[in-house]
Amino acid sequence: MASSGVKIELKDVLIIKAIIFDFDGTIANTLPICYYAFQCVFKEFDNKNLSNEEIKAMFGPSETGIIRENLSNSNKDAAIELYYAKYSERHSQFVTPHKEIDDLIKRIKEQGLKIGIFTGKAKRSLDISLKALQMEGLFDVIITGDDVNEPKPHPEGLLKALSLLSVGKSEALFIGDSDADIDAGIRANVYTVGVQWLPDCHSMEFTIEPNSIFKSVTEFIDSMGIGETYEY
Structure with missing residues (x-):
């Protein structure tokens, strides 16, 4: 059966239907x-x-x-x-727009994947950034620090995002740049990617090991095979 999901790295390891991003240091150099x-x-x-x-x-x-x-x-x-x-x-x-990240988000959406944000930022500051970077309306779900009782590294916000997106833990990818992101993703039992592709990321080295680490957006896009469709 054809799938609109995307596999990461080893083509027979993982099919995903949603990608959830941290914001500060991951989507934007804020x-x-x-x-x-x-x-x-x-x-x-x-x-x-x-x-x-x-x-x-x-x-x-x-x-x-x-x-x-x-x-x-x-x-x-x-x-x-x-x-x-x-x-x-x-x-x-x-803060300036990042062309490679803009392209990544465009590619993900063209692939038909759901896309979300799980950030510790308050909604008010996130809205300022999304408007300034012309990213309003791009995300299917947004969970901010205002939407949870327990901040990262607690997985509450990530689990809430998965529920709102109607995808299972094995069908999602969580991308972040901090130890708190990695911890939250692992505790939620979601495939978790650590990224160091912006100049001011939280962690130059992760004390908690992500499932994968990428130092450039291009490397991530190539590994994901975004734009391809696989059989499963």
Whole structure:
């Protein structure tokens, strides 16, 4: 029977019907704007100069969760608004479209696969990025940090995405650039791909081993055989 699914690497190993992506550091090189906006917040409200690594260590919850959990100043709501203001006004300076990733998403959609996002970002910042990068309406399902009770590495959001896409664990692929992504994918029992194809990815080395690792979008496309149809 012909399938619109795609096999990865070994042609007899895996057929997938949906690909779910992390966002920051995976679909878009947004980490620099995240660092900048957080640095503005902590400088303005706590008078702290935080490094990128200090900010990265806070990652897990959404941006609002990070601010509420880590900011000493009691005016959390104003700090959150400053974060989004800085994130929005400087987005185009820090984040540019990535042609290879745009092409990858186009190829996936042309293949007839379902496509989704599972990110720790809050919906508000994700919407800013999707609009700025002209990616609105491309994804069949989006799960943000606002949509889960347990952030990554808990698999709650990934399992929710699979349910909304109506695909089984063995029919999906999860792609991310951080240890938390890999952990979430493995805990969800989904084939998990670690990527290091953007200049500012979370992890240059994974402490948890993904099922596959790709350092370029082209390598991933070639391995996937996107555009081919297989019999099974």
